[in-house]
Amino acid sequence: MELTLLDEDGTLRQVPMGEAAAFSKPTAPLRSRVVYAAAHVAPKVHADNTPGAPADIDWDATLAFRRTVWSWGLGVADAMDTAQRNMGLDAAATRELISRSAEAAREALADPAIAAVFPEGAQVGDLVAAGVSTDHRPEAELTLDEIVAAYREQLAATEATGATAVLMASRHLARAAGSAQDYEDVYRQVLESATAPVVLHWLGTAFDPNLEGYFGSTDTAEASGTLLRIIGRDPAKVRGVKMSLLDDAAEIAVREQLPEGVLMLTGDDFHFSHLITGSHGGYSHALLGAFAATTPAASAAIQALDAGDEAGCRRILDDAEKLAVHVFSAPTYHYKAGVAFLAWLNGHQQAYQMVGGLHAARSLPHLSRIVELAAQTGNLEDPALAAERWHSLLRGNGYDVPAEGSVR
Template sequence: MSDLPLTLLEEDGSLRTIALADAPAFARPTAPLRSRVIYAAVHVVPQVHGDNTPGAPADIDWDATLAFRRTMWSRGLGVADAMDTAQRNMGLDPAATRELISRSAEAARTALEDPEIAAVFPAGAAVSDLVVAGVNTDQRAEPELSLDEIVEAYLEQLRATEATGAGAVLMASRHLARTARTAADYEEVYRRVLEEATAPVVIHWLGTVFDPQLEGYFGSTDSAEAARTMLRIIERDPAKIRGVKMSLLDDAAEIAVRERLPGGVRMLTGDDFHFSHLIVGDGTVTTAPGAEQVKGEYSDALLGAFAATAPAASAAVQALDAGDPEEARRILDASEQLGRHVFSAPTYHYKTGVAFLAWLNGHQKAFAMVGGMHSARSLPHLSRTIELAATTGNLEQPALAAERWHSLLRLAGYELPAAPAHATGDAA
């Protein structure tokens, strides 16, 4: 155990100290992860000197942003980019979004030329295996669009994303949520967009805890009724659907949809509260008559939480590959405990916790976010974040994390002992 102290800040402003544990020895994979498909939804790193005030165009540190994506790939995880974790609709403007997708896809193409990274992805892996990217209608500034205009806005982004080689994630559109009057309107828009897709896409169902403007998506505020609409969209042409990402924070709703998905369509959990049991599964398998493969009752993953816990996520899948679901569950249970806090209400500010942990773990120079969103959580909330990261094994460089956190407390006016001389680490 480390002898370093970690000073924490309580809700009432008082301080307490705990012992800081050593970082866990999560091994990097040396072969492709087999048991689950995992995408980490990642954030963007702003220029420290940039004008990242609310409403200003995003000023992105591209070197640090792309280096962070490379850390995901080195763990065998795919990257889900330009989604809500990247502050889409909360500071990441349309021009920056398009550049982000292009740069991430090119970085993935370069990464596949690196033997160490190529070794942890299946033979013949393409850019779309390393990175999928959000496709939306948010390049249109008008608050109201017709259904035809929504289709065209989707298609504009879909074509641009496909041109980079990245896989497409059809995100929930605020325009569609405002314009659609019936479930049939959703079915029409998705049908027309999917007909133009040149490769299978992921459909993203983002719940109102993440974006209140999406209330009633898929034509109903009742999740079971909305699910029936989404399933009709999928069942019309399953070959066009790579998977479904459900981000409702409702594990029962996810399981109900998962059980009804056509063969070949993955459930990619976006449930940052319940992902442990959803990913490990219930231990049962089902076999369709005449099928050569068995299907485990589990979800794959596309999670913002895994941007903050990538080493643990990779280690959990390695444990599943080794036939040890108990170890996988132990690792994921710990990360889920951290995720529940990072994604606590108001859930849409979880991005602050993701960026905070990236800073603590040495992946960016400063605790900063585009649009100034690093101010969206209180110091006591961040204190609990680093405490949980420490106690669940999600601090990659504990000494560096403690040094950086203590510097933030000192900046806020708290008197702490001087930082120990051996608190060093690699700052992006």
């Protein structure tokens, strides 16, 4: 089979289409690493998927994708930036997404096939970690006390579903905080309200420019010190920290100083291969948007690690990382378009549509390179389906590409 690709100058070229990777679903829980895929949402195709319109979610497709992730032994990180939170996913849809995902996880645990790939006695929070922030408040400016109250409101609602809470970085806090001490005070009060250990989330400016200077400094080492003091005050309240700075050295520096029992969950979509595989006696676990695009590969990599095949794990993750580096290329915050595009290519949603019209955020040549890299790295689950869908998109944009992919 020939795959037709579109280059930056508008020319078409053909490459051979490879076979699907021989990845197999696990038959037992993944042991070596804790892994979450930060999942996207699929909108109804006929909905008003235009900028500013409320999100109208295709719940069947969205929840089916989560069940697919669970079937590979991975947890789902939900209602976070990959789900277009603050980029099309409004507060009402966010609340409903958390509730529906938690209920779907509860139902999944009653399925012997899915229960078998999670530890015995697994609960909803082992399958779903959900974002908690202050973004349901429409005001641009909040006082520190109001920020604490907003965090607590979302925290209580998320904990009531059984999902693990992920304390996301707050744009309100980034605007209101005047010092590192303000961050420490806010997080201390919010953590005191948590009834179960939470994950702290540090999102870098490549993903959200509004978060510049988070944790009280634009100097990463100083900000890291604030984060570590927040954790060190009561480590029992913190299950882990997700770092999404795209700075592997900074992540390793924090990882090496974490209290015992607190996990580093890498959110570094550019360097996750060596961070997860590990070096010098240390390694990171994972909470990655990239793994929503490469779920079978992520599972296969950890299965290899469980079997003692570190080199095999690294090879699979290196390939997945090669694809992720392009999907997350600048402007990085538009990576969601690539995640949704791959979900469509792989048959997980009806059309290449996104809430808020975000499917227009990447060019056809950019998408073409995603197809090419996914084919090269074994991340097309059904190559024939992916080729058919990609070629139909080219034809719909005026390119004369026959069904078999060759150029007329």
